[in-house]
Amino acid sequence: MALGQLVNGQWTSKRQQDDEQGRFLRPPTRFRNWMTQEGEQGFTPEAGRYHLYVSYACPWAHRTLIMRALKGLEQAISLSVVDPYMGVEGWFFSEAPGCIPDTVNGTTYVRDLYLKVDPQMTGRVTVPILWDKQQQTIVNNESREIIRMLDQAFFAEDPQRNFCPPDLQGRIDQTIDAIYQPINNGVYRAGFATTQGAYEDAVNELFAALDHWESVLQKQAYLCGDRLTEADICLFTTLIRFDAVYYGHFKCNRRHIWDYPHLWDYVKRIYHHPGISETCNFEHIKAHYYRSHDAINPTGIVPVGPELPL
Template sequence: MGLLVDGKWHDKWYDTAKHGGRFVREDARFRNWITADGSAGPGGSAGFTAEADRYHLYVSLACPWAHRTLIFRALKGLQELIPVSVVHPHMLASGWEFAPDPEPLHGSRFLHELYTRADDTYTGRVTVPVLWDKKQQTIVSNESAEIIRMFNGAFDHLTANTEDFCPIGLLPEIDRINEFVYHRVNNGVYRCGFATTQDAYEEAFHELFGALDELELLLGKSRYLVGDRLTEADWRLFTTLVRFDAVYFCHFKTNQRMISSYAHLQGYLKELYQYPGVRETVNFEHIKQHYFFSHGHMNPARIVPLGPVLDLDSPHGRHI
């Protein structure tokens, strides 16, 4: 686990000391947008036109951020257009690794090689997901929140799949919920797990469970987070909920309650898990292997727990 400094790999854990023991996630650095006509998107440069056989997605099946991109790739029928490579679940001294086989485009063994191929002076963390452009030989984006927005609309003219998880009229509410869920839930579990002081952990813990209580109330009245229509906001919450009982509850000490003990959140989680195409994007073997094995300072014997038994296939009972 580490980062690149001026294009050189350093094996180094997060520096929480400079934030009073709090884990603060770095902003992603590659922020271009694929658009239907190649015009610039909300950030970055123009020139990334939506085309077949041009882009490649690198993910970890363990990572909740990368998982969002796999879900949108499936929901939007992009599997043929955008091939995917999966890193090994164990992220060790050299960071994310392609094993047993190197990745197919350049024969790289490590994800950091793709970052330096795109920018040989890159400084920052080497994260998944990565959306690669074969034409310009660079990273389009390593920000999942933006990759899923591109997937939602940029390729519609090629796939004829016009399902819209970010309808314009609902965007302000989707963005409001995303902001709340990102800080308190998606990143909230990491803020609990990677805290290095008791105070930092407790602050994140209370924010997380306060948020889950609010979401439980909301989902008692509403089928989805933004009314009766499934939106991007739901998929962003889903990737954290689906890992919660299997990993975060124990490994990140987010152990006030399991998701399975909330009537509405659990039904909602099951409904999303059972949505066509989504179950296939969930890999509990990678999820558990990654967290419990990779974080040796948190779990020195690297024992991967066998439980808990999860029940995500039974009827979800959501008919609000």
């Protein structure tokens, strides 16, 4: 499986990704600077200054695409989109349909962005990346923090474009914490497990969490009440991929999301929120997972279905 990394500035196409029990391990992200309205770390919100590097296939990067759309920042923050296939060289830019080359740094491989900032870097090469054109550096590559920055640094005073209002911030953060390990990371813990026990533990935790949020959404429209928040964005990008990819490819096949009436209505509600459906590219999603993970799907055949009743 092509899950490479940089080691002392050199690319290697393999990395250790599980422990002795066969459990998938996700290392922390590396760049954690903050953009704020006050610019304490030198990063102030300015139109035209920042650039997002993303993949339509990646649920973590998809979060930032959604926030960019919800905040109306398409003209303020420019964009590059990698090829959906991630092979032995990692993420790369191409002219394939839906892709946008690196118009800022002119790179071919995403790893070159990391090496530009740290020529001796050791670590994973991931998207999303929030890039500062002015300082020529990576601001942040942690999706949860990027969406919070975009949310609070731009138009935070507009209640219609604020997805983490102060009175809900504690609840939103607790909810994002609660869904991360069993659901957001849980599908990967199931799909990349290398032992039966690690797989079953992940699947059991995943569906216990889905059952819980199904009961929550029976009583309210969104995770934190009656309004769309950052927590919903974080859950949505996993759920929108679930029936198309995780159910079969990652063996999360106890139930489809469409088998949960309240979760499925919730997915459709968010999908049809203005600006969000345009960020969902199922061709990239399916091509990435089914073609890139050759240890899971050695033929590389991408299924034609399912037809999601969105």
